[in-house]
Amino acid sequence: MTVYKAPLRDIRFILKELVHAEQLVDLPGYEEATPDQIDFVLEELAGVCQELLFPLNQSGDEEGCHYEDGVVTTPAGFKEAYAKYVEAGWPAMACDPEYDGMGLPKTVRLLAEEMLSSANLAFSVYPLLTTGAYTAIFKHGTDELKRAYLPRMVEGSWSGTMCLTEAHCGTDLGLVRTRAIPQDDGSYRVTGSKIFISSGEHDFTENIIHLVLARLPDAPSGTRGISLFLVPKFLVNEDGSLGERNGVVCGGIEKKMGVSGSSTCVLNFDDAVGHLVGEPNRGMSHMFTMMNAARLGVGMQGLGLAEVAYQNARAYAKERLQGRALREPRYPEREADPLIVHPDVRRMLLTMRANTEGARALAGWVGLNLDLAEHHPDPAVREEAGDLVDLLTPVVKSYFTDHGFLATNLAVQIHGGHGYIRETGVEQFVRDARIAQIWEGANGVQGLDLVGRKLGMHNGRLLRRFFHPVAAYLEAHQNDPLLGEFVAPLAKAFGRLQQATARIAQQGLRDPDEAAAVSSDYLRLFALVALGYMWVQMAEISLERLGIGSSGESRVNGGQATADAAAASVGDPKDVPFYQGKIACARFYFQKLLPETSSLFAVIMAGAAPVMALGDEGF
């Protein structure tokens, strides 16, 4: 039996104390997004996740989806759960009020995506794809298309898909072969075969809206010749009612490593009626406007799985009696000590937790900037925030999902042999986490995106959006005696990141392989610094809350506040262990995790030669 409780306390800390999400209320369109209101929304969604979706996670994995004659049936309970999810109006969360959305901030949606992924990743894929399709239509569709399709998608009674992949092309979408032929009435006829289409067919909704990448007859080759089409499963009549079945059928579903409750479909388009979304031959760029949001969402999948894995590992480590603490038994009254006393088990738990909480903090910061980028009245602020989001998106996607896989593996390790047994439930987390490293652009491609596109964009402007605040923070706190233990290692790691960046920029210009060969290592180095920047701030806030502020000598007792003083300072006694935990985690992060930047730095400086020396035939 697995457990899950949404990390609402940590989310509240991030929103209220770290990123000051109360500023959202001042943005036009977000007048109702008060901190209180956001809390309430996330609390209720937590209930849905814990009580409705999580209980279906393991059974959904065991059963998987069923396929027969073009029809897909989801695992027992999924359809009913989706109906409740829709009835409560959750699909509308961050959609535009003009199409009946609730218009909540993207920050909220991002954190919601973490909770949904923790509770039931397979289930969460269905609404996530609808959101992706919604976004593409919302940003690039004509008013007519928007009016005809968006309200039903926002409501959740129609779902969406993203149809990019074909058998011979995944990463390299320039190879897309699906064709679209213009018709006299302005519509198109789409023909081709797509594979691996999530939610391509299912029993949740009465209609499914496919967004399909295809080629016009006279299109140039490569990615510049790809257009985006909307192809509904059932045609939609003038009055909004459903008409004939369109020419798209599901040819089968995949058996796969994880997320087995999510249908992964072969979709065959045969002269299917479609509508152009956006401009001809601009499909790739249109797709990318929603891809950023989707990639952040996938990052949250990694984070969500890391969180639920941690919670289960923690519970097990406290309960499973095995061996004795080395110095002396810590629980002599019991037959043996619980696993939690063992240093190596603690190492694993803290590795999970420090990364998870650091990642969540970074998500909060990115989320806030996503909202600033879309809603702030000042174009300069919008640009700055948008730059930061663009820069950090590949970092979030890749690092969070790598962490998701590592953390779920550690959870299995902590469970020992029981973790490897299906019934325990934690091995599912590993299998589910694995896909997040692949879809929405495999993680290797994220590294290339960071190094090849984002670093050089606008003469390094994006990069400065991150480097400047970090440099400013380090400078402002360089002589702070209390924060020294965090600031000093961060400054060192940041220096490595700057040097590595300079090397990649110089060498990469000369030989692109030099940049590409170290791109994944560079992304990881970047992520470790970014999380460090979050952790130093979290440590600062926590010290202050506990009355151990830099100028708070009165309460300081050799750097340790007394329990009473801490309680008095925090106000709410249940918060004392929370802030103490944060400080302990911050120390673990800076002393045990951040040093990886040193080896990454060495790896990056070694450049491409060791990777490229061996000829292809030598493998």
Next chain:
Amino acid sequence: MEIVVCVKQVVDTEAEKKLLAPDWRLDRQSVENVLNPYDEYAVEEAVRLKEAHGGEVTVLCMGPEDAQSAVRKALAMGADRALMVTDPALAGSDTQGTALALSGALAGLTYDLVILGIMSTDAQTGQLPSALGDILDLPVLTALNMMKFEDGSLTVHRQTDQGYVAYGCGLPAVCSVVKGINEPRYPSLKGIMGAKKKPLETKDLAELGVDTARVGGAGALTKVLSTTAPPPRKAGQKIEDDGTAAQRIVEFLAGEKII
């Protein structure tokens, strides 16, 4: 039909409960507090009756200011307005004091029906419905797993060990409902966003005209003398199947009077 639902904020059922000496009050400070899970059924039933017959649902809650979060959840589920009874003098009230305060609040409201949960998950006395009916001098129907309103009167099923007993009753009346009566909805996102805009009034005892001497720890007729944690659960009995497992399981269940 005008309905009042009484709701209590309780300590999260999953939290470890602590009772604090000297008077063994529940420690509500160091844990999360939530809407009493049994009261969700009461709210759901009230909202369904309203949806079927019109009128409004008022949430009534006695508790400290932060109990507002429980009230807000009830509003998000579809109740229309709320009245909080908040007064420092109420701390340490027993069921009698609670019933006095709630009946004082009800005196200022119009209602055809008062619906409560079967009990709170923290103190679990289950006495309030009866205490309230007694003070208000109204019919009391407890442990209901079905409520139907037709032609001006109420038909209900009262759950028993064997099945149910059907009752009919005129209005107004006080009812308490059990878990099986319905499936509480998840508050809708619209409901959640709208809950804060619904009227929420707070009154103290003076405004309600309730005698402070009869409530709170001082006015309580009962006193908790001491508390003892239950003995730890015995280890379960493992039955290995050597061909007689089914027989032995049946014997075990019969021995425990479960079957």
